[in-house]
Amino acid sequence: LVAAMEGVEETYIMIKPDGVQRGLVGEIISRFEKKGFLLKGLKLFQCPKELAEEHYKDLKDKSFYPKLIDYITSGPVVCMAWEGVGVVASSRKLIGATNPLQAEPGTIRGDLAVQTGRNVVHGSDSPENGHREIDLWFKEGELCHWVPAQAPWLR
Numbered sequence: 001l002v003a004a005m006e007g008v009e010e011t012y013i014m015i016k017p018d019g020v021q022r023g024l025v026g027e028i029i030s031r032f033e034k035k036g037f038l039l040k041g042l043k044l045f046q047c048p049k050e051l052a053e054e055h056y057k058d059l060k061d062k063s064f065y066p067k068l069i070d071y072i073t074s075g076p077v078v079c080m081a082w083e084g085v086g087v088v089a090s091s092r093k094l095i096g097a098t099n100p101l102q103a104e105p106g107t108i109r110g111d112l113a114v115q116t117g118r119n120v121v122h123g124s125d126s127p128e129n130g131h132r133e134i135d136l137w138f139k140e141g142e143l144c145h146w147v148p149a150q151a152p153w154l155r
């Protein structure tokens with residue numbers, strides 16, 4: 001079973017409202033799919049203020065926090081749970097630096113964004129936060145624990 005393999009983690013990836021508004025949903029999902037990670041949960045969702053505040057509670061003393069809450073709740077987001085070996089750190093690499101102007105070309109933010117406050121995507125920063133955020137954004141019935149029917153040498 002994939003879930004029993006050593007080093008398998010899960011991460012919460014979210015396409016922020018600017019990514020949805022700009023029509024980047026397919027492009028962004030595609031990068032995680034092509035990398036070879038396993039999609040366990042996916043939904044379009046209008047985030048209530050209370051959930052945004054819980055998700056970003058560690059940032060509540062930052063000057064940009066009120067703007068961040070307004071941004072995340074400004075329109076629908078795409079919530080995703082992805083599974084794989086090393087998926088947490090690898091996803092952060094695929095996403096690129098928080099400031100898109102410092103993100104390397106080839107990363108999602110490096111290719112698709114300009115402003116830190118409009119950086120199109122979120123990814124959990126640790127396996128612990130991956131679990132915490134998937135629990136926060138998904139109900140258990142919304143997740144699929146599945147094994148792809150593919151030749152094992154593909155992953």
Ligand code: RTP
Pocket residue numbers: 059064068097098116117118119121122123124125
């Ligand atoms: P994320 O959680 O979205 O993956 O982002 P991150 O770890 O790369 O960055 P973090 O420091 O946790 O900040 C979370 C989000 O807050 C917004 N932000 N705005 N100076 C600013 O205006 C500022 N700094 C951060 C960004 O949307 C960032 O992704």
